[in-house]
Amino acid sequence: MDVVALAGIGxxxxxxxxxxxxxxxxxxxxVVVWADAALGVDAMRVATATSALVMVxxxxxxxxxxxxRVLRALRGSGRLLLxxxxxxxxxxxxxxxxxxxxxxxxxxxxxxxxxxxxxxRPGFLRPRAREAVPVTPRPLPxxxxxxxxxxxxxxxxxxxxxxxxxxxxxxxxxxxAAALANPLTLAIALPATAVALCGAALPAAADAHVHLxxxxxxxxxxxxxxxxxxxxxxxxxxxxxxxDRTHAWAYIGLLATVTVAMPLAx
Numbered sequence: 228m229d230v231v232a233l234a235g236i237g238x239x240x241x242x243x244x245x246x247x248x249x250x251x252x253x254x255x256x257x258v259v260v261w262a263d264a265a266l267g268v269d270a271m272r273v274a275t276a277t278s279a280l281v282m283v284x285x286x287x288x289x290x291x292x293x294x295x296r297v298l299r300a301l302r303g304s305g306r307l308l309l310x311x312x313x314x315x316x317x318x319x320x321x322x323x324x325x326x327x328x329x330x331x332x333x334x335x336x337x338x339x340x341x342x343x344x345x346x347x348r349p350g351f352l353r354p355r356a357r358e359a360v361p362v363t364p365r366p367l368p369x370x371x372x373x374x375x376x377x378x379x380x381x382x383x384x385x386x387x388x389x390x391x392x393x394x395x396x397x398x399x400x401x402x403x404a405a406a407l408a409n410p411l412t413l414a415i416a417l418p419a420t421a422v423a424l425c426g427a428a429l430p431a432a433a434d435a436h437v438h439l440x441x442x443x444x445x446x447x448x449x450x451x452x453x454x455x456x457x458x459x460x461x462x463x464x465x466x467x468x469x470x471d472r473t474h475a476w477a478y479i480g481l482l483a484t485v486t487v488a489m490p491l492a493x
Contacts, residue, residue, distance in 0.1 A: 237454020248387035248408025275383030276423030276442035282416035310372025318380030319422035350396035401474035
């Protein structure tokens, strides 16, 4: 896949970062699997590592331009952030040694189960108590940090696939849940990226003409970020006006699209 095409898809990762808190990783994984299909079964490992770097930059930038009045909701979440980082370190290390084929199907299965859960269980599309939405969003319980970080880093989905539904069910609007997902994603992506950059490059990469630093495809990551960062800057300044229910349905629709796209990625 050429750089122009990757940059175009980067526009989508920028949109998902702002609108859904994804940081781009969850969209980047199938795209990089497709772009690096010449690596065979190792494409999933490279995609997971590359998506971590994309998430660090996207989520970090999105957090930096988020109003402090929103980020204030995470005050007192130091333990949660530390446990997210610890879990992510373990998950990223495990991903280096896990069989690539099963990891790919685990990604598909996890996202598909998330879609089913969001559709069937109350609290996401149908908030339990709309009138009781808190003025100040509540952070997630700290004990969720380690398992969320481990699963997110292992699969490359980014923490927002878990944190946004959890915050939504706590009564938050989609806009607030997505905004708070970015700093939480950053806590996961930083250690995952460090592990990925320290990994040994794959011997097959040279034959496939893929330029890796550790396990990260720097060319693909750069192209994705080239498209994403300007979109994040614009949408943070002028967020689109979307009803909360439409926003929630769009979140589910994107998850469903990636679930279908991943098996077709190569």
